[in-house]
Amino acid sequence: MALATAETTPALDFGPAVALSCRECGTRYDLGPIFACAECFGPLEVAYSWTAPAAAEATVTREQIESGPTNIWRYRGLLPVPGDVASRPNLAPGWTKLVKADNLARELGLRSLHVKDDSGNPTHSFKDRVVAIALEAARNFGFRTLSCSSTGNLAGAVAAAAARAGLDSCVFIPSNLEEAKIVMASVYGGRLVGIEGTYDDVNRFCSELIGDPLGDKWGFVNVNLRPYYAEGSKTLAFEIAEQLGWRVPDQIVIPVASGSQLTKIDKGFKELIRLGLVEDRPYKIFGAQAQGCSPVSTAFKAGHDIVRPVKPDTIAKSLAIGNPADGPYVLDIARRTGGAVEDVTDAEVVDAIRLLARTEGVFAETAGGVTVGVLRKLVANGLLDPEAETVVLNTGDGLKTLDAVSAEARPTAVIRPSLDAFRTAVADNS
């Protein structure tokens, strides 16, 4: 299959990536800005040289990784990026903290718990990981404008990455997003377009735009660059395993929006096992949704294989995808690994944000409230083993969803600057 942009990009450099491969039927394609199989419409995934026996000498080792930079580029040998990616202008995300959460573990009755806290990324969400990979693909294909449909975090990540890389950007969001996400997506100087509708409306609009002369020369990170973009989520799996001392955790709780992140974390664990970087042990993957947008959780509980779209209504706006593209794969993975998909109410989301903040000093976005809330629920309903090594993801930052907690997170007292006033206030509160 010839590349449409081959004339303008004579020397593609995707490092160890060698092809795109259909997840459904296995048909292979040359690396290009395509995302769906021409045979069966299945999603395309990146395939690597280290799956071929001839490339054994180039296989990645722990030592190579450990001597790399403290960001996702330490895993460049496992990603579709050129070897010199670390020296190119990008946001260098990743290597976020894996917080040993003993206080939270105690409250929940767990023996061993870590929080993978992706609020430490440059624009304070895990989206910096996926965008960094998509950016390299956009450069390879000669795109000068970076674009996306976004529930908010992706918009900021794309706008920031484009600014630093010297590309234009034009990002699309539902117009009713949180103020912090709107300001952040705009401040980097690219174009920001609010769409009157849900994220699913925005997504449909972008699919139209990519077929129109207005948008057909753009790199939509989560549409025509999606196979590359999605690979970025594997770095969460790589980091968690390395930070645990090269070990896959027994069980992990992951938020589900489109479902892409969860499927790629599973892919990441499998690649580590296949390359002999970690021991081949079973692990369980749990998906977390907000009740107001829980099509995958609903299907899981009903034993269905297909996911029925819903109209989202939840404070967890970054997870508010009513028609999740990778929903069926999430169901597969949760069932295959012995995990589950569960959901929590908005009130439980707020409680969980405050619980995580109070116990570990980590201020999570609503999406982090969803995962911690689901973690608590999974312990309560016995689906999660309290004795097993557990990891829960916080994929975003509380500063972006202040409204979720601002009614309750208020000053204990407001007083004049005098000891008497303080004494009275303390007495009032004791």
Add this chain to the structure above:
Amino acid sequence: MALATAETTPALDFGPAVALSCRECGTRYDLGPIFACAECFGPLEVAYSWTAPAAAEATVTREQIESGPTNIWRYRGLLPVPGDVASRPNLAPGWTKLVKADNLARELGLRSLHVKDDSGNPTHSFKDRVVAIALEAARNFGFRTLSCSSTGNLAGAVAAAAARAGLDSCVFIPSNLEEAKIVMASVYGGRLVGIEGTYDDVNRFCSELIGDPLGDKWGFVNVNLRPYYAEGSKTLAFEIAEQLGWRVPDQIVIPVASGSQLTKIDKGFKELIRLGLVEDRPYKIFGAQAQGCSPVSTAFKAGHDIVRPVKPDTIAKSLAIGNPADGPYVLDIARRTGGAVEDVTDAEVVDAIRLLARTEGVFAETAGGVTVGVLRKLVANGLLDPEAETVVLNTGDGLKTLDAVSAEARPTAVIRPSLDAFRTAVADNS
């Protein structure tokens, strides 16, 4: 000098720290929760074992540091903390990015520029560094409550660190702070008290409280723990030098609130030189203030040695200290190193925030707008050498001061999800 808390803390462990020493008269004191010299009322600083010849074998090497964790504890041998500090529950701040800012350098006409971006810290400001050191001192002295007066960032850092360490907290802020800082300081579950007044009023109140039975058993990180706390800012100097390849930059632009950070970065560079970890080369230190609170800049320009207090009126609230404790030291250092202290208007602060975001994808707090704005001004007025290696600090996060840019950082357009609507909007904007 005996410690008041000696009965409850039989085994103080401050690692390489051996005493407190008066910055003015040199009188030495046992390590304790004290901050002013009993002889001359000068500020006390931490003194270390590696200043004594007998301790030569314990001197810190580059190799020791480089093999340490990717946070400030890699420098534990240069800080007043126990050797096992990395394994204790704390926020493990630091090792934030030193961003090679080629785009910004080009716009400003500089040859070599880096942004030290401390928005990557756990609570997204440099304050996590100083609090982490103060926390260890509080543990050493047996304090069960952590407290502070704060312009906002410190409040969140103290509340988060106390939550993770299992200590109580009670933090004091001016009641008119930014919403994001109020919510963040409250969400970790400690007590948050708003004071009707300026930061200087809050600070005076805390000095009273520490002499009252209500507060005399508390660890005020920036009052009775200040000598330890202040040492945390040295880690900015250590990281910058190490990230430049073990080299002190030619010139650096640092924000000035109390002035403590600037003086300790200077101390950090001097310690690296003294220990032979970097070459002994001259460097210039520049201080940055907002015009609405520029007592140190005013004194610098007038050639004065004393700093006359002002009543702050600026959007850079995290720098709004009208009576800066270390102001005279800032003047000394700027003059001794051949630097300067400069100030910019609030409008220049907003412009600089947007400039940094647009060129490097870094969304800074107003304090970062102050330093970048001052950097631009120093280039324009010839005080800064455009050929020399330059570092500018961003000490906080744009998400905490959204109001500064929210009027201008808006969507380009808000449209229905249709190509026609987009075509019209694009035409309108082209």
